[in-house]
Amino acid sequence: MTAYGLQKAIYEYLNAKGRPDAPALDPGDLRPRYELSEPELRALVEADVAALYRLGVHPVLLNSYARACVPRDRYRAALAELERAQAAESGRG
Amino acid sequence: MASLVAAAAASHAPMITGAPETADAGQRERVFAAMAELRKELERARPDVLVVCSNEHFTNFFLDNFPPFCIGVGDRHVGPAEAWLRIPRGTLPGHPDLGRWLVERAFAEDFDPAFSADLTLDHGIMTVLHFLNPEWRIPVVPIVQNCAVAPMPSLGRCYRLGAALGRAIEQWPTSARVALIGAGGLSHWVGMPGMGRINVDFDRWFLDRLAGGRVEEVLALTDAEVERAGNGAHEIRSWLTVAGAVPGKPARVLAYEPIAAWVTGMGVITYADRPPGE
Numbered sequence: 001m002t003a004y005g006l007q008k009a010i011y012e013y014l015n016a017k018g019r020p021d022a023p024a025l026d027p028g029d030l031r032p033r034y035e036l037s038e039p040e041l042r043a044l045v046e047a048d049v050a051a052l053y054r055l056g057v058h059p060v061l062l063n064s065y066a067r068a069c070v071p072r073d074r075y076r077a078a079l080a081e082l083e084r085a086q087a088a089e090s091g092r093g
Numbered sequence: 094m095a096s097l098v099a100a101a102a103a104s105h106a107p108m109i110t111g112a113p114e115t116a117d118a119g120q121r122e123r124v125f126a127a128m129a130e131l132r133k134e135l136e137r138a139r140p141d142v143l144v145v146c147s148n149e150h151f152t153n154f155f156l157d158n159f160p161p162f163c164i165g166v167g168d169r170h171v172g173p174a175e176a177w178l179r180i181p182r183g184t185l186p187g188h189p190d191l192g193r194w195l196v197e198r199a200f201a202e203d204f205d206p207a208f209s210a211d212l213t214l215d216h217g218i219m220t221v222l223h224f225l226n227p228e229w230r231i232p233v234v235p236i237v238q239n240c241a242v243a244p245m246p247s248l249g250r251c252y253r254l255g256a257a258l259g260r261a262i263e264q265w266p267t268s269a270r271v272a273l274i275g276a277g278g279l280s281h282w283v284g285m286p287g288m289g290r291i292n293v294d295f296d297r298w299f300l301d302r303l304a305g306g307r308v309e310e311v312l313a314l315t316d317a318e319v320e321r322a323g324n325g326a327h328e329i330r331s332w333l334t335v336a337g338a339v340p341g342k343p344a345r346v347l348a349y350e351p352i353a354a355w356v357t358g359m360g361v362i363t364y365a366d367r368p369p370g371e
Contacts, residue, residue, distance in 0.1 A: 004156065011155045017176075059284030059324055060241045061151045066284065067107070067177060076288065083286035 003056035005034035009044060010057065010065050017068060049078035095265035099138040100339045100364040101131055102275035102332040103224075105147065106357035107216035110223050111178050115354035127348030127361035128224035134365045135225055140272035142188045142232045143225075144195070144258065146331045147217035147276040148240035153209065160207035161246040162254060164199070165235035166192035172214030180219050188232040191265065195234065198261030204254055212237065221276040238334065240277065240327040248319070249312045251330040255337025262338070275335035277328025279349075279358035285324060291351040295322035296358035299329060303344040303362060308336050325357070332362070339364045 009030055031041050043051035047069045052062055066075040113121055152174045154160065167187040173180050189210070196208045212235050214222075222229065236258075239245050246254075255273075262271045279299060280292035302311050311333065319326050336344070344362040351358045 007156060011151055014151070053285065058151070058156075058242065061284070063284030064151055064175075067175065072112075079284075079286055079288045086286055 003040065005036055006040045006044060006052075006055060007057055007061055009034040009036065010052075010061055014064055014068060049075055050082050053079075053082060095262055095267050095269040095271055097259055097262045097273060097338060098140055098270040099135055099272035100274075100335050100342075101134070101272075101362060102335050102344075103128065103131065103221050103361045104278055104357055104359040105217050105220045105276040105328075106281070106352070106355040106359060107175065107178060107220060108352075108355040108357075109359075110180055110220050111175070111216070112354075116352045117354070120350040120352050120359075124348050124350050124352070124359050124361065125224075130347055131361060131363055132225050134363055134368075135272060137368070138272060138365070139270055140231060141269045142191055142234060143222075143272050143274060144191070144234045144236065144262070145218045145221065145274045145276060146236040146238065146255075146334045147221075148328050148331060149237045150215055150217060150241065152213055152215040152217075153237065156242065159239055159242050161239045161250075162199075162204070162206035163212065163237050164192055164196050164206050164208045165210075165212040165233075165237075166196065166208045167210040167212060170212055170214050170233060170235060173219035174213050174215040178216055178219065180223055183229065185214065185222070185229045186232040188234050190267075191269070191271070192234045194265050195236075195258060195261050198264065199254070199257055202257040202260075204257055206236075206254075217276055221274060225274065236334075238330050240330045241324070243316070245316065245327060246330070248314060248330060248333055252308065252312055252333045252337040255334035256340060257337075258334070259338030259340075273335055273338050275331035275333075277331040278326055279329065279360045280322035280351075281325035281357040282323035283325045287323060289353060289356050290323065291353065291356070291358045292322040292326070293351050293358065295326065296349060296351065296360060299332075300344075300346050300349055300360055300362070303332070303336060304346055306341055306343040308333065322358075335364075
């Protein structure tokens, strides 16, 4: 499964969010626990929607993460930019 | 025996409660009016319990175990999962007797749903209940379907599950009155490029098929064809589950509004007959 550890980290973070014992997004803890690559870790900690999408996070899970952690305008702008990039890439192909 | 006293479906875009003011006022009020009409229908139908069929959004299940169907058998449910939904988090009454009965009858009809006594409800169910059962007085049996992660149960499988649920409700050895509500769709793109697009042609085609009693044309769609209306369009499965419970009955469309700000084609239907005098 693509990006399984990354997606597991997001899922567990969202499910813990709001609980008193909720873990912070601590890079030192996340990387070994979920076996994240450096780009995965960076995208997760920075809530980089475009990077998370390109890394293979399921769109429905990405949506939950973005709505919880990213301002709406920034979220939509990131997806719009992705769409433009995909259109440009397919135009070149 | 129990009776199925109401059947309906509605879109569950989270912005309907999370940011309703972002929509065009006319469109928003027409959707709100349709939900108010649906609530009046439910009040006339006087259900003792609501069975609400929606889809999983990674709220309860992850990729290590993602069931095609899960029936909530808890005596209570917590929701909503999302803090930003503008619906206070709380505890809703469940109906474990009906939940377990639906599981048992599904097994008897060769369906194998998972069941859970601890489902958390997210916007998929909570937004619709906000309009139809706002004080959470009526107990709820939630059903979540996999409408997101391939491979998904086919459209036909969901329709046939709905038929089994309809029979199970009618065979439940109580005098309870049960309403079945579907929540999800219509066209929308979730968490991917294209978000904000709405496929009005698909939505109108879909609603026309339900209103014309021609659901078999919808059931013939492949997942790729559904996806032309966005990855969120797979949530029409919840509408088809409801349709299966009332076979042959045409739906009455109470509203359809493609609301750009809510990034969703917003539909509301009922299977109730038009009230006398309207």
